[in-house]
Amino acid sequence: MSDHHNETFLSKYIFSLDHKMIAKQFLITGMFMGVVGMLMSILFRLQLSNPGESFAVLEWFLGEKWAPDGVLDPNMYLALVTMHGTILIFWVLTAGLTGTFANFLIPLQIGARDMASGFINMLSYWFFFAATIVLLTSLFVETGPASAGWTIYPPLSALPQAIPGSGLGQDLWLIAMTLFIVSSLLGGLNYIVTILNLRTKGMSMTRLPLVMWALFIVAILGVLSFPVLLSASLLLVFDRTFGTSFYLSDIVIAGEALHHTGGSPILFEHLFWFLGHPEVYIILLPALGIVSEVISVNSRKPIFGYKAMVISLMAIAFLSFIVWGHHMFITGMDPFLGSVFTFTTLLIAIPSAVKVFNYLATLWRGSIRFTPAMLFAIGFVSTFITGGLTGIVLGDSALDINVHDTYFVVGHFHIVMGLSAIYGMFAGVYHWFPKMYGKMMNKKLGYIHFWVTFISAYGVFFPMHFLGLAGLPRRYYSNTAFPMFEGLTNINEIITFFAIVGGIVQVLFIFNFFYSIFYGTKASKNPWGSTTLEWTTPIERIHGNWPGEIPTVRRWAYDYSKPGHDTDFVPQTEPLKEGEEEH
Amino acid sequence: MDLNLKNTTYKQLLWIGMASITLFFAGLTSAVIVRSSESGWQDISMPRYFWYSTFVIILGSAFLIMSKKIVRRGKNPADYIFLTFVCGVIFAIFQFKGWSALVDQGKFFVGEGSSPASSFLYVITFAHLIHVIGGLISVFITYTKSVNSKYSKENYLGIELTSIYWHFLDILWIYLFAFLLYII
Ligand code: HEM
Numbered sequence: 001m002s003d004h005h006n007e008t009f010l011s012k013y014i015f016s017l018d019h020k021m022i023a024k025q026f027l028i029t030g031m032f033m034g035v036v037g038m039l040m041s042i043l044f045r046l047q048l049s050n051p052g053e054s055f056a057v058l059e060w061f062l063g064e065k066w067a068p069d070g071v072l073d074p075n076m077y078l079a080l081v082t083m084h085g086t087i088l089i090f091w092v093l094t095a096g097l098t099g100t101f102a103n104f105l106i107p108l109q110i111g112a113r114d115m116a117s118g119f120i121n122m123l124s125y126w127f128f129f130a131a132t133i134v135l136l137t138s139l140f141v142e143t144g145p146a147s148a149g150w151t152i153y154p155p156l157s158a159l160p161q162a163i164p165g166s167g168l169g170q171d172l173w174l175i176a177m178t179l180f181i182v183s184s185l186l187g188g189l190n191y192i193v194t195i196l197n198l199r200t201k202g203m204s205m206t207r208l209p210l211v212m213w214a215l216f217i218v219a220i221l222g223v224l225s226f227p228v229l230l231s232a233s234l235l236l237v238f239d240r241t242f243g244t245s246f247y248l249s250d251i252v253i254a255g256e257a258l259h260h261t262g263g264s265p266i267l268f269e270h271l272f273w274f275l276g277h278p279e280v281y282i283i284l285l286p287a288l289g290i291v292s293e294v295i296s297v298n299s300r301k302p303i304f305g306y307k308a309m310v311i312s313l314m315a316i317a318f319l320s321f322i323v324w325g326h327h328m329f330i331t332g333m334d335p336f337l338g339s340v341f342t343f344t345t346l347l348i349a350i351p352s353a354v355k356v357f358n359y360l361a362t363l364w365r366g367s368i369r370f371t372p373a374m375l376f377a378i379g380f381v382s383t384f385i386t387g388g389l390t391g392i393v394l395g396d397s398a399l400d401i402n403v404h405d406t407y408f409v410v411g412h413f414h415i416v417m418g419l420s421a422i423y424g425m426f427a428g429v430y431h432w433f434p435k436m437y438g439k440m441m442n443k444k445l446g447y448i449h450f451w452v453t454f455i456s457a458y459g460v461f462f463p464m465h466f467l468g469l470a471g472l473p474r475r476y477y478s479n480t481a482f483p484m485f486e487g488l489t490n491i492n493e494i495i496t497f498f499a500i501v502g503g504i505v506q507v508l509f510i511f512n513f514f515y516s517i518f519y520g521t522k523a524s525k526n527p528w529g530s531t532t533l534e535w536t537t538p539i540e541r542i543h544g545n546w547p548g549e550i551p552t553v554r555r556w557a558y559d560y561s562k563p564g565h566d567t568d569f570v571p572q573t574e575p576l577k578e579g580e581e582e583h
Numbered sequence: 584m585d586l587n588l589k590n591t592t593y594k595q596l597l598w599i600g601m602a603s604i605t606l607f608f609a610g611l612t613s614a615v616i617v618r619s620s621e622s623g624w625q626d627i628s629m630p631r632y633f634w635y636s637t638f639v640i641i642l643g644s645a646f647l648i649m650s651k652k653i654v655r656r657g658k659n660p661a662d663y664i665f666l667t668f669v670c671g672v673i674f675a676i677f678q679f680k681g682w683s684a685l686v687d688q689g690k691f692f693v694g695e696g697s698s699p700a701s702s703f704l705y706v707i708t709f710a711h712l713i714h715v716i717g718g719l720i721s722v723f724i725t726y727t728k729s730v731n732s733k734y735s736k737e738n739y740l741g742i743e744l745t746s747i748y749w750h751f752l753d754i755l756w757i758y759l760f761a762f763l764l765y766i767i
């Protein structure tokens with residue numbers, strides 16, 4: 001592979017085959033979608049804390065049609081909630097997170113010149129891009145975007161005449177999602193074969209950094225679970241456009257009985273959650289991996305229990321396929337089956353606890369360096385614990401029946417998945433920014449970004465548990481339509497306040513990101529004193545990653561503060577000394 | 584990439600892709616199981632054409648096995664690959680015949696005269712046929728390459744990949760057919 005060849009703007013930045021550039025494309029697209037999705041949440045939070053009140057911003061963003069006189073239209077409310085969930089879950093935390101770090105880190109950390117197939121890799125981004133365009137287009141159609149929730153349950157999603165958003169908006173959603181699934185399957189295939197085949201000499205699987213393991217397992221999860229969503233959507237498309245009755249039966253709309261008989265909406269839930277639950281781990285595992293690296297590097301200690309970490313990743317991935325029923329406890333499920341799902345769900349607590357324990361043990365008595373990345377990694381451990389605890393409550397079918405579809409669930413999954421994964425992503429960006437752009441991000445801005453985010457995020461999601469315990473349902477347009485919830489207005493106002501603060505402070509991050517690309521201080525080759533291979537590549541980023549031979553790996557990835565060495569880290573390329581044990 | 588590495592990489596890509604496709608059909612067939620345990624499920628008798636198609640798709644596999652043997656001996660297997668292509672086309676024709684036989688029985692895909700069982704039957708066979716069309720394309724490409732003598736004793740990866748995929752389609756169809764026979 002040659003290091004120099006003539007590159008045009010198009011071949012370098014747009015139709016790039018280089019994994020590092022493709023990673024940046026994913027990152028920037030993901031960040032852009034993150035801004036869009038977050039803005040949406042602030043818009044509907046205004047309605048939730050001040051139902052029916054007029055806000056100039058609403059009209060400014062949504063126009064006279066969707067916010068007449070500054071009051072959010074109920075249909076638009078549903079559309080915003082749906083698009084927010086879809087964008088954050090799939091576009092930001094799946095493609096944005098995995099797409100960025102899998103593409104960027106896999107070849108660099110395993111010692112490969114690029115992905116197994118640069119072409120498939122480029123396709124993967126371009127399918128994702130097309131999906132993005134289709135999804136964004138749906139914001140501008142006359143009947144509004146999809147509105148049946150990110151879980152697109154029928155009959156709402158299956159009957160174009162049900163609500164405005166069930167029409168063209170839902171069609172575009174399904175098209176976008178199909179493109180998205182193709183993108184992640186292509187990406188996943190590539191990640192798996194790359195890790196299996198292109199590791200450099202000496203890089204056995206047990207010497208892989210944990211983030212490699214996490215991304216490897218995530219790719220397997222995706223390849224096995226997204227097709228099931230595809231089959232669920234296929235049946236949904238037939239119900240919508242050809243009038244089959246897979247999910248529909250005995251429905252009367254506006255006094256008119258539809259011809260559909262014999263279908264079952266519960267069937268959709270089964271298929272959806274068979275993807276849906278693995279999907280939440282697809283979001284979480286890359287963050288678990290990133291955090292393992294960041295915590296170990298910045299504690300200057302080997303990660304505690306490497307093998308246990310790998311096994312627990314595998315256990316979580318395996319268990320995630322047999323717990324989907326915990327989303328369906330109230331669908332009239334046989335109580336015995338319910339207890340089976342309760343059992344499998346609670347089993348997940350074990351590998352999760354192993355991971356938390358190992359993080360804490362790694363931090364314990366480390367010489368901790370509180371870089372912004374490290375703070376976000378520690379923030380991750382915090383939210384993972386808080387959210388995991390409420391997961392145990394929800395996993396118990398007898399308890400879940402009371403809080404299902406309330407704000408308790410919203411609090412749970414935002415903390416455990418939303419916050420944890422986004423913290424993982426921030427940690428990754430702060431940590432690998434020097435490798436991506438050859439510059440350092442500003443630390444002070446990083447600290448402010450972390451602390452304000454951390455406090456306001458808890459400020460948003462912690463009180464939601466109380467709302468849920470008080471019975472407040474999720475996805476309702478107005479929190480004051482029922483007198484019994486009027487007493488909760490204060491809490492809702494606090495939440496909206498924190499949501500706005502948390503939203504604004506992200507501007508700081510985006511500023512820091514782009515400013516540092518151009519004006520950041522120059523990074524040294526290995527600014528964090530890290531052992532892994534990516535830091536042995538030259539600062540100027542070249543095709544093929546290493547100018548000469550790819551280095552050989554001689555030890556595992558976690559030799560920090562190892563006795564008998566002069567430095568407090570020993571790069572993976574350094575041969576074992578005479579008589580030195582591997583670890 | 585050296586040839587060995589290329590071989591394993593592409594084979595792995597294919598295997599993982601096939602695992603993915605398997606899960607897609609597992610989704611569809613488990614949907615049938617869930618649905619069939621509820622009320623109002625009616626059985627459908629499978630048209631005999633689906634038996635015929637089962638036979639030709641297996642025959643297609645047999646021809647690919649032979650082509651592999653032939654290329655290993657250093658000869659050109661184009662004719663046999665072409666026979667597989669023919670089998671695939673006949674398979675598709677039989678599927679269409681099967682559907683029209685269903686229509687004659689009064690089992691429709693949608694609307695009056697359809698039931699969840701009949702809709703599922705159409706969707707599953709249709710989804711499988713789409714994958715067969717993918718297979719046909721790859722058989723055709725291998726065929727033209729073979730005509731142009733692109734394969735040799737040492738390098739016949741394309742033939743190998745195509746036949747792995749075709750055997751997979753084969754086994755997938757047998758699974759689906761047995762499933763439809765007993766459940767629907
Ligand atoms: C660690 C990563 C986890 C993530 C990313 C996650 C994510 C989610 C999400 C997204 C939902 C809501 C989906 C929706 O209705 O829109 C949810 C609900 C749920 N989670 Fe988790 N969760 C995690 C951990 C756990 C754990 C450890 C447990 C149990 C031990 C658990 C139990 C549940 C249950 C039972 C529900 C359903 C609640 C209901 O709808 O009534 N989760 N989770």
Ligand SMILES: [Cu+2]
Binds near residue numbers: 280323324327
């Ligand atoms: Cu779940």
